[in-house]
Amino acid sequence: MNLRKLFEAMKLLLFDIDGTLIRSNSAGRAALTYALEQVFGTAGPIDDYKFGGKTDPRIITDLMLAAGISQKSIDAKLPTVYDVMTARGRDTFSEKHIVPCPGIPELLDCLRQRQDVVLGLVTGNIVSTAPLKLKAGGIDPTQFRIGAYGSDNMDRNALPGIAMKRASKLTGHTFNGNNTVVIGDTPADILCARSGKATAVAVASGWHAAPTLAKYKPDFLLENLTDTKAVEELLVNQAEGS
Numbered sequence: 001m002n003l004r005k006l007f008e009a010m011k012l013l014l015f016d017i018d019g020t021l022i023r024s025n026s027a028g029r030a031a032l033t034y035a036l037e038q039v040f041g042t043a044g045p046i047d048d049y050k051f052g053g054k055t056d057p058r059i060i061t062d063l064m065l066a067a068g069i070s071q072k073s074i075d076a077k078l079p080t081v082y083d084v085m086t087a088r089g090r091d092t093f094s095e096k097h098i099v100p101c102p103g104i105p106e107l108l109d110c111l112r113q114r115q116d117v118v119l120g121l122v123t124g125n126i127v128s129t130a131p132l133k134l135k136a137g138g139i140d141p142t143q144f145r146i147g148a149y150g151s152d153n154m155d156r157n158a159l160p161g162i163a164m165k166r167a168s169k170l171t172g173h174t175f176n177g178n179n180t181v182v183i184g185d186t187p188a189d190i191l192c193a194r195s196g197k198a199t200a201v202a203v204a205s206g207w208h209a210a211p212t213l214a215k216y217k218p219d220f221l222l223e224n225l226t227d228t229k230a231v232e233e234l235l236v237n238q239a240e241g242s
């Protein structure tokens, strides 16, 4: 492939973390519970709260509003919660049996070698805990050249656009919905791909079964990412923006 063709064919692949790249064995939930109890004296109704697809600031805000804390106080203390969560993650994630999802190490090994692919993250995790979780799951976070995180915006739907801008700035190539793929395990990942006009690849390796994900009409739906060659072909060649 000549250089011009390679440049035209560039693809930005944005992976969700929990349930897509790794199974975190509730490591994030435990770190957040600890941080909320340290900073606000309560973790609110965290045991009944569904984390899937939500950003950390969304989760923190929902839980603390439910516990009767004012929005003003929540906003003021958010950076402290982030700091405590990060320190806790650094201390505990390695003991939490975080593992890669099936097929992920092989798929990343394969994609990392391609010059027409930029690997990135779109995750509800904050920027300082995302690499800790990945490392604990045996995945090198530095292979993801850009990312958009919960700490960038409470609204997950804003994150693909942020990631595209960062990838464009980093590489000098224009990334938009036509050459960007969002890979995730929840309906929220599919919806955020839509909001960025990107291709939505849903994978049933997390909390949601394939029939549930199918209701949200992803462009592609996979049980898992274990068929490395087929997934590579799908992500690089078939997935075109809507």
Ligand SMILES: [Mg+2]
Binding pocket: 016, 017, 018, 019, 020, 052, 053, 184, 185, 186, 206
């Ligand atoms: Mg997820």
